[in-house]
Amino acid sequence: MRFIKYTSLMMAVFLFSCTVEKTPFGNRLNFASRGSLQEVTYIKENGHNISIEASDGEFLRGYNDLAIKIVTANTLERLNVEEVQLSITHTDKQGRVLSAPYSKLLNNSEDNRIFKGFAVFDTPKDYSVLNATHTGIKTPWNIALTYKIDGVTYQAQKEIEVLDTRNPNLNMTEFQGKDGKKYYIALIAPEIPKVAVNNLIVGIWVEKSDNTYEVVNNYVLELDPRMPGEDMGNHSSPDNQDLTQKNDGFYHGKVNYTMQGYWTLNFILKDSFGNIVKGTQVSKKVQMGVFGEQSDLHIDILF
Structure with a gap:
């Protein structure tokens, strides 16, 4: 029995070394977590100085935490800001005004000078975990704010730039479900996976008739993680857990990464009635030298 366990361990080490050596991203297996909220840009409007913040001071493709701070323009005095509402849009090359998931009403539970929320951006479109380097592509988006101070409503807007993601473990996907609706799924955690159960x-959102998005409720996201590279042969792992919605509105589950490298998170999304919205079962067969089958709903990661 000990000999069998030892042989299995040595085989795993061998397979891992093959993955890093044969794939073109072996030197990209180190990524930093996104840092604290820092100013991306600011607006001087209505006698106010409005700071727009994001992690590390930049907006990236995928899920982004954000914050809005509003003070007086000259003295930077604290204001009695009652609420901040957000609208984020993008105009494509055809002139269509598009949107994406974001917090419409920002949260000020910590401090009425700091209003926090999130935004999910689906551009740039050229992103792949197999890219050798960050592409440097920038896409313009427009942030429009409606905020209230002492009962008076003000408005302001600013163009921002969204860059390619720097961390493939925060990847995302957009798709049309069998119900004809457009959906987004964005990875939020872990930013830096471990060789362990993570x-x-x-986040899962669906497009509404007014071109905005709302969180889907009481769905189930079934999970089947695999290493599809030809040098891994569709290797999977035990102890994974499907994702279900928690009180924060996001979907939580468990994924067991048994080694570093290129993984595909294969999903099947089911609505609250158990109907499949998107996703297909993948083969459980392990076959070296063949790229593994992927669900028609999947997100690739690399760590």
Whole structure:
């Protein structure tokens, strides 16, 4: 029995070394977590100085935490800001005004000078975990704010730039479900996975008739993680857990990464009635030298 366990361990080490050596991203297996909220840009409007913040001071493709701070323009005095509402849009090359998931009403539970929320951006479109380097592509988006101070409503707006993601473990996907509706799934955690059972958190949103998005409720996101590279042969792992919605509105589950490298998170999304919205079962067969089958709903990661 000990000999069998030892042989299995040595085989795993061998397979891992093959993955890093044969794939073109072996030198990209180190990523930093996104840092604290820092100013991306600011607006001087209505006698106010409005700071727009994001992690590391930049907006990236995928899920982004954000914050809005509003003070007087000259003295930077604290104001009695009652609420901040957000609208984020993008105009494509055809002139269509598009949107994406974001917090419409920002949260000020910590401090009425700091209003926090999130935004999910689906551009640039050229992103792949197989890219050798960050592409440097920038896409313009427009942030419009409606905020209230002492009962008076003000408005302001600013163009921002969204860059390619720097961390493939915060990847995302957009798709049309069998119900004809457009959906987004964005990875939120872990930013830096471990070779262990990881807490997996995603956001899931569906497009409404007014071109905005809302969180889907009481769905289930079934999970089947695999290493699809030809040098891994569709290797999977035990102890994974499907994702279900928690009180924060996001979907939580477990994913067990048994080694570093290129993984595909294969999903099947089911609505609250158990109907499949998107996703297909993948083969459980392990076959070296063949790229593994992927669900028609999947997100690739690399760590």
